[in-house]
Amino acid sequence: GEDVEQSLFLSVREGDSSVINCTYTDSSSTYLYWYKQEPGAGLQLLTYIFSNMDMKQDQRLTVLLNKKDKHLSLRIADTQTGDSAIYFCAERYSGGYQKVTFGIGTKLQVIP
Amino acid sequence: GAVVSQHPSWVICKSGTSVKIECRSLDFQATTMFWYRQFPKQSLMLMATSNEGSKATYEQGVEKDKFLINHASLTLSTLTVTSAHPEDSSFYICSASGLAETDTQYFGPGTRLTVL
Numbered sequence: 001g002e003d004v005e006q007s008l009f010l011s012v013r014e015g016d017s018s019v020i021n022c023t024y025t026d027s028s029s030t031y032l033y034w035y036k037q038e039p040g041a042g043l044q045l046l047t048y049i050f051s052n053m054d055m056k057q058d059q060r061l062t063v064l065l066n067k068k069d070k071h072l073s074l075r076i077a078d079t080q081t082g083d084s085a086i087y088f089c090a091e092r093y094s095g096g097y098q099k100v101t102f103g104i105g106t107k108l109q110v111i112p
Numbered sequence: 113g114a115v116v117s118q119h120p121s122w123v124i125c126k127s128g129t130s131v132k133i134e135c136r137s138l139d140f141q142a143t144t145m146f147w148y149r150q151f152p153k154q155s156l157m158l159m160a161t162s163n164e165g166s167k168a169t170y171e172q173g174v175e176k177d178k179f180l181i182n183h184a185s186l187t188l189s190t191l192t193v194t195s196a197h198p199e200d201s202s203f204y205i206c207s208a209s210g211l212a213e214t215d216t217q218y219f220g221p222g223t224r225l226t227v228l
Contacts, residue, residue, distance in 0.1 A: 042205050043156075043219040044117070070203065089180070100146075100217060104155045 004103035011109040018076040020106045022089030029091040031107050034074045037086045084110045115139050116208050118220035124228055125196055133191045133223045135206030141186035142208035162189055185206040196227040
C-alpha cells in the first residue's frame with residue numbers, strides 16, 4: 001500500500017533556508033503536493049509537482065523530486081516567522097480515484 | 113480562486129445529538145468532495161469521498177450510518193455526525209476538487225467538533 005513519511009520537527013533561524021523532506025512508497029504516484037497548516041486552520045496548498053518533473057520553483061519555494069529514490073523535498077528560502085506551521089507532504093497515486101495519502105506532517109519552527 | 117468554506121467553524125454539542133457540517137466550493141464546481149478527520153498532532157485521515165449526485169465511498173473502518181454524507185450539488189456537501197459521542201470530538205476538514213488543471217484538492221478551514 002501507499003505510505004508517506006516525514007520527519008516530525010524542524011527548527012531554523014529566521015532568514016535561513018528550510019528543507020523539509022518526505023519519502024513515499026508508491027512508484028505509480030502521479031502528483032505530489034505540499035500543504036501548509038497553521039494552528040486551528042485547514043490545509044493551504046503551497047505547490048505541487050508532476051511525477052515526471054525533477055524540480056519546480058515558485059518564488060521562495062523549491063520542490064525537488066527524486067523519483068528513483070521516491071524522495072520529495074520542499075526548500076523554503078529566507079524563512080520567515082510567518083512560515084512557522086505544519087507542512088504536509090501528500091501523494092496522489094494512480095491506483096485510486098483521486099485518493100491522496102498524507103504524511104504525518106513536519107512542524108516547522110522559525111526562531112527570530 | 114479555488115476557495116472552499118466550511119460551516120460552522122466550531123461546534124459544541126451534547127452527547128447523543130446530531131451535528132451537520134457544511135462544505136462549499138465558492139468559486140468553482142466541485143465534482144468530488146472529500147471528508148477528513150484530524151486528531152491532535154496527527155495527519156489527516158480520509159473518511160469518505162463523494163461525487164455529486166451519487167453515494168459516498170467510505171474508507172474502511174468508517175461507519176457510514178454514523179457519518180452521513182450528502183453531495184447534493186456541485187458546490188455543497190454535508191457531513192452529519194449522528195448520535196455524537198465524546199470520541200467523535202475531532203477536527204473535521206473537507207476538500208473539493210474539480211478544476212480541470214490537476215484535480216488538486218482544495219481544503220476548507222476545518223470544523224472543530226467537541227462532544228460533551
